[in-house]
Amino acid sequence: MNLGVFAWKSLRRSPIRTAFKAISIGAITAIMLVWGCLNAGLGNLLEATATSFEIGEFQLHAPGYLSNPDIYATLDHAEKWQAALLQDGFLSAPRLYGSALGAASSLSAGVQVRGLDLEREAQVTRIERFIDSGSWLTSTKPNGVVIGKLLARHLHLQPGQEMVLLAQAADGSLANTVFLVVGILKSVNSEIDNRAVYIQEAAFREFFLIEKGIHELAISRVDQNQPFSTAELRLRQLVIKPDLGNELKSWRQLKPLLAKILDLLAVSANFIFIFIYLALGGLILNMTFMSIYDRRREFGTMQALGMGPGQMVLLILAEAGWKSLLSAAIATAIGLPLAFYLARTGLDLSLMVDHLSVSGINLEPIIYPQITLLNIIKPIAFMMLSQLLFAIFPGVEVAVMVPVEALSPH
Amino acid sequence: MIPQYTRSVPLRSRRFGVLLLLHLTIASVPLGIAKDAPKADAEELKKVLSGVDKLWSSKKSEADMTMTVKTSHYERALKLTLWAEGDTQALVKINAPAKEKGTMTLRLGRDIYNFLPKIDRTVKVSAAMRSSSWMGSHFSNDDLVGSCHLAKDYDATLVEASKHGKTTLWTVDLVPKSGTNLTWSKLRLVVEKERTIPISQTYYNERGSKTRTVTFSDVKELGGRQAPTKISVTPADLPGEHTDLVYVSLRHDIKLDPDFFNVDNLKSH
Numbered sequence: 001m002n003l004g005v006f007a008w009k010s011l012r013r014s015p016i017r018t019a020f021k022a023i024s025i026g027a028i029t030a031i032m033l034v035w036g037c038l039n040a041g042l043g044n045l046l047e048a049t050a051t052s053f054e055i056g057e058f059q060l061h062a063p064g065y066l067s068n069p070d071i072y073a074t075l076d077h078a079e080k081w082q083a084a085l086l087q088d089g090f091l092s093a094p095r096l097y098g099s100a101l102g103a104a105s106s107l108s109a110g111v112q113v114r115g116l117d118l119e120r121e122a123q124v125t126r127i128e129r130f131i132d133s134g135s136w137l138t139s140t141k142p143n144g145v146v147i148g149k150l151l152a153r154h155l156h157l158q159p160g161q162e163m164v165l166l167a168q169a170a171d172g173s174l175a176n177t178v179f180l181v182v183g184i185l186k187s188v189n190s191e192i193d194n195r196a197v198y199i200q201e202a203a204f205r206e207f208f209l210i211e212k213g214i215h216e217l218a219i220s221r222v223d224q225n226q227p228f229s230t231a232e233l234r235l236r237q238l239v240i241k242p243d244l245g246n247e248l249k250s251w252r253q254l255k256p257l258l259a260k261i262l263d264l265l266a267v268s269a270n271f272i273f274i275f276i277y278l279a280l281g282g283l284i285l286n287m288t289f290m291s292i293y294d295r296r297r298e299f300g301t302m303q304a305l306g307m308g309p310g311q312m313v314l315l316i317l318a319e320a321g322w323k324s325l326l327s328a329a330i331a332t333a334i335g336l337p338l339a340f341y342l343a344r345t346g347l348d349l350s351l352m353v354d355h356l357s358v359s360g361i362n363l364e365p366i367i368y369p370q371i372t373l374l375n376i377i378k379p380i381a382f383m384m385l386s387q388l389l390f391a392i393f394p395g396v397e398v399a400v401m402v403p404v405e406a407l408s409p410h
Numbered sequence: 411m412i413p414q415y416t417r418s419v420p421l422r423s424r425r426f427g428v429l430l431l432l433h434l435t436i437a438s439v440p441l442g443i444a445k446d447a448p449k450a451d452a453e454e455l456k457k458v459l460s461g462v463d464k465l466w467s468s469k470k471s472e473a474d475m476t477m478t479v480k481t482s483h484y485e486r487a488l489k490l491t492l493w494a495e496g497d498t499q500a501l502v503k504i505n506a507p508a509k510e511k512g513t514m515t516l517r518l519g520r521d522i523y524n525f526l527p528k529i530d531r532t533v534k535v536s537a538a539m540r541s542s543s544w545m546g547s548h549f550s551n552d553d554l555v556g557s558c559h560l561a562k563d564y565d566a567t568l569v570e571a572s573k574h575g576k577t578t579l580w581t582v583d584l585v586p587k588s589g590t591n592l593t594w595s596k597l598r599l600v601v602e603k604e605r606t607i608p609i610s611q612t613y614y615n616e617r618g619s620k621t622r623t624v625t626f627s628d629v630k631e632l633g634g635r636q637a638p639t640k641i642s643v644t645p646a647d648l649p650g651e652h653t654d655l656v657y658v659s660l661r662h663d664i665k666l667d668p669d670f671f672n673v674d675n676l677k678s679h
Contacts, residue, residue, distance in 0.1 A: 072483050099542070101533065101535060101536060101539045101542075103531075103533040103534065106534060107534075108533055108534050108535065108536040108539075109536050109538060110536060110538030110539050164526075164529065164531050164533055166524065166526070166533055168542070168543055168545075168546050170483065170484070171484045171486070171546075172479060172481065172483075172484045172486045172545075172546025172547075173486070173507075173509060173510055173546060174510055174513055174524075174526070174545060174546070176524075176526040176528055176529055176531075176533075177528075177529065178529050178531070
């Protein structure tokens with residue numbers, strides 16, 4: 001008889017024991033499946049928060065600007081760069097930065113003024129969706145500003161109130177203008193929360209007296225399925241010219257600590273899988289040995305009837321294979337619906353923590369699982385592999401049984 | 411700082427702008443004398459430093475001055491009027507260029523306010539902005555409020571003495587006394603001993619690196635005293651850049667309304 005069929009019939013002879021094993025291992029695997037998806041979702045949330053709300057996927061600067069953000073260190077011909085990038089499958093948004101004093105009534109604070117092209121910025125980041133109160137900048141309110149949450153709190157500002165900006169313009173003169181606060185951002189990160197004042201590009205140029213050039217070009221892929229490394233390579237070929245000395249940085253280079261945390265998340269997930277399934281292996285080993293000792297007369301009879309040691313090992317492995325398939329089915333039946341449910345509602349941690357902050361980036365305390373084929377297959381594959389591996393030793397134990405001793409009532 | 415300079419020549423308010431710088435440089439007191447250095451009587455060194463300190467001192471003063479700024483990105487010239495009273499109150503008003511005419515900076519104790527006529531607002535300068543440039547010059551807002559009395563706040567050491575004709579030039583190192591909260595780790599002052607007129611003052615940061623040099627020149631009678639009428643600041647890390655402050659006139663012991671240095675009255679000046 002085929003060993004696989006033989007193994008299946010053996011399992012069916014003890015349906016309760018088989019079901020108990022499959023359900024218990026399947027439930028653990030379902031939990032691991034959901035956890036793996038949530039872990040990947042946390043990584044996505046971190047990356048998306050960093051890139052979508054502030055950095056973009058890449059940034060292009062004039063030489064030396066990042067180490068010394070001088071208002072005069074501008075990239076020229078921004079329009080030309082943007083057109084060339086679009087042709088090669090990249091969206092880009094120009095940005096301008098300047099330091100200023102922000103004041104309201106008798107209060108004041110040092111701020112960073114960020115001049116944006118609203119239309120292009122919306123193509124690269126989603127900062128406009130991160131409004132806590134009021135609204136985002138619009139072309140109908142050219143003197144509108146959107147400010148960080150803690151800055152608003154410090155200056156006691158609400159949407160609809162006036163804010164004075166005072167700075168040194170590019171010609172050395174004293175720039176000063178009254179702006180209207182139209183919106184206040186949610187908490188993004190400490191730099192934006194405490195210092196950011198977003199204004200429109202035209203207002204920035206008029207305020208700081210900068211006619212041309214930009215300080216930063218934030219870039220992202222049009223096709224998000226294009227591999228990041230391939231896109232980075234293509235981008236470098238496109239924008240890095242020896243005669244210009246421009247500096248291109250990916251978000252991983254701009255936020256190295258965050259990149260390391262994400263790498264660590266991915267690696268630690270694998271380690272956790274291994275540790276969990278090693279622990280599970282102990283359980284499997286124990287259950288299999290118990291099963292073997294219960295069935296030693298059965299195995300002795302099989303050997304007495306002519307089954308060789310190799311066949312005995314294969315039988316035990318086949319039984320383990322069937323059990324792992326049952327566990328996989330149960331894990332999928334429990335884990336997938338739960339993961340899809342959480343993908344719709346999110347896992348709200350706000351009852352446990354006020355806010356999540358990782359590497360200076362503030363996150364909404366709601367994690368959405370990332371459901372991918374890999375995230376589904378990985379915990380199931382780990383489980384099946386550990387079931388098979390931990391069945392080898394019991395299989396060998398069965399193979400080396402002496403039939404006479406196995407059949408002995410003592 | 412700038413205001414102070416304006417005020418004095420016998421400028422009393424040392425703190426504004428250049429004045430402050432000068433004062434910082436000048437004013438320290440007392441003296442340890444370096445080994446292998448020229449011998450100087452402690453009292454004599456103290457007398458010279460106090461003389462420099464008093465050079466810009468006056469109860470109430472008014473000064474007209476010009477400030478020219480040259481950087482690698484722009485050049486600008488401003489006409490200023492400075493009023494000062496004591497060591498803690500000063501007001502600088504910009505008279506030219508037209509774009510910035512009427513802009514004022516008021517120093518009250520350690521607080522700084524800017525009156526901005528274009529938007530008709532008065533803004534208090536936060537502590538975070540103290541290190542930023544004042545009016546695009548090489549003076550910072552901190553220079554405006556960094557009041558110190560060199561004689562009281564610094565330990566002085568005579569480093570070198572040299573004879574140039576009838577004039578004796580002393581090089582004096584000034585180190586803040588412990589317990590003082592001063593920006594600079596050391597000042598090196600070159601001073602004309604006989605007339606107690608400063609020639610130059612070099613500033614060093616906490617790492618001991620030179621950060622800027624202030625030179626004093628064009629000694630003339632101003633407000634009844636012999637004093638340098640041109641003060642130039644040269645940052646160490648920006649070659650070719652400098653800010654020059656020149657006294658046009660100076661009047662001492664003028665009358666000022668009791669509310670002259672009031673933040674609520676800036677609009678009326």
